[in-house]
Amino acid sequence: MSAGLKVDICVIGGGSGGLSVAAGASQLGASVVLAERHLMGGDCLNFGCVPSKALLAAARSAHNIANAGRFGLAAGPLRVDPVAVRQHVHDVIAAIAPHDSVERFQALGVNVIQGSARFVGAHEIDVNGQSVTARRIVIATGSSPMVPPIPGLDDVPYLTNETLFACNQAMAHLIIIGGGPIGVEMAQAHQRLGTQVTLIEMARLLANDDAELARVVHDRLAREGVNILTGVKVESAARKAGGVAVRLDNGDVVAGSHLLVAAGRQANVAGLNLEAAGVDYSAKGIAVDRRLRTSNKKIFAIGDVAGGLQFTHVAGHHAGIVIRNALFRLPAKARQTAIPWVTYTDPELAHVGLFEDQARAQAGEIRILRFPFAENDRAQAERDTDGLIKIVTAKNGRVLGASIVGPHAGDLIQPWVMAVEQGLKIGAMAGAIWPYPTFGEVGHRAASSYFIPKLFTDRTRAIVKFLRKFG
Secondary structure (H helix, E strand, C coil), X not given: CEEEEEEEEEEECCCHHHHHHHHHHHHCCCCEEEXXXXXXXXXXXXXXXXXXXXXXXXXXXXXXXXXXXXXXCCCCCCCCCHHHHHHHHHHHHHHHHHHHCHHHHHHCCCEEEECCEEECCCCEEEECCEEEEEEEEEECCCEEECCCCCCCHHHCCCECHHHHCCCCCCCCEEEEECCXXXXXXXXXXXXXXXXXXXXXXXXXXXXXCCHXXXXXXXXXXXXXXXXXXXXXXXXXEEEECCEEEEEECCCCEEEECEEEECCCEEECCCCCCHHHHCCCEECCEECCCCCCECCCCCEEECHHHHCCXXXXXXXXXXXXXXXXXXXXCCXXXXXXXXXXXXXXXXXXXXXXXXXXXXXXXXXXXEEEEEEEHHHCHHHHHCCCCCCEEEEEEECCCEEEEEEEEECCHHHHCHHHHHHHHHCCEHHHHHHCCCCCCCCCHHHHHHHHHHHHHHHCCHHHHHHHHHHHHHC
């Protein structure tokens, strides 16, 4: 074993959360070691957010070409080059990669060690024979695709999000197991790029989102040709001439050329030897308190491996909490409410705060405010009218939650994140001046509808009639 290093902070994992901690701590004057066993940038850059959104952008362009007739435009037959599309995806990754590179972090003063880390004590890890002792250790190892125990699956050449974007083969028929965000995004992207898609989900699509709004996404995918099978379970998988076949619990068999498993994710804890550090964990991830401390209070866990919401922006938030705790000794706590998420289908689906049933359980009497994109002038001008906004308020008008399905929902949710976080009342959103014509006006119109039952009444009409007498 090499001579040991002693540092202020050791970060295990070079994904978005780990990189944020390493960069921030180093720039604040701490000595930092970063251990990464695979690719800098982690899942988000290499297999998740970045490549999936690049593929969705290509698919959106293909869809716009195919549907240009709605604007009075004519285009030639659409031709998709799968190799060129994948190259576009890799070019996007390559453009962002230097920001997450070993070279950049070394220039920031971070000692980057490439290799697998494992604990050998309460404050010490080993990385390929290099001993590192740190005052504080941050575990940011992320998550990996969860592969369900489907009989025969091990004998089938299936894809996950970690291998999908390296596949340059033309896909005739892609079978997707899992109707969560990854499954539905990839279903729509591949369908729009010329691949027949069958999407299989044992419950309903986007089960963690509002059912009414998730149905809008379901119906759009169905109209675009995705074969959606819900309420069924995959019982087995097997090789078939030219591809793969899966048998469902209703007796049906679905055959395709390729299979994508998108059935959830699992925390990356294997191989860390957490027992040696006294760190408690389970299949769901590492147990942490509100300050993101593990059972060993000198060790923190952030992002997906901490077992909570698995989003890049959550990992970034966690990074800031750890820096305040580890460097400044401030008892900062991770936020557990007002955390937004977005599914980047077309239309997008975004949410923040409480859902209707959660709000009713916590607040009792609530109000539900809706406004459809079909009544928004900008949506009509762009012929993009599917969707609605749904706002949940308490009896006194305080904004408890918001869900949006429609064009640019991921951007439109942002003022509602602030409203939920700051405990604003709906009057603040209704009273703001929103530019015209914008998609954001759906939020303004929904907020304004809160006052309609109180404003347009016989009583107010009587007041107006009375005041008329005074000139």
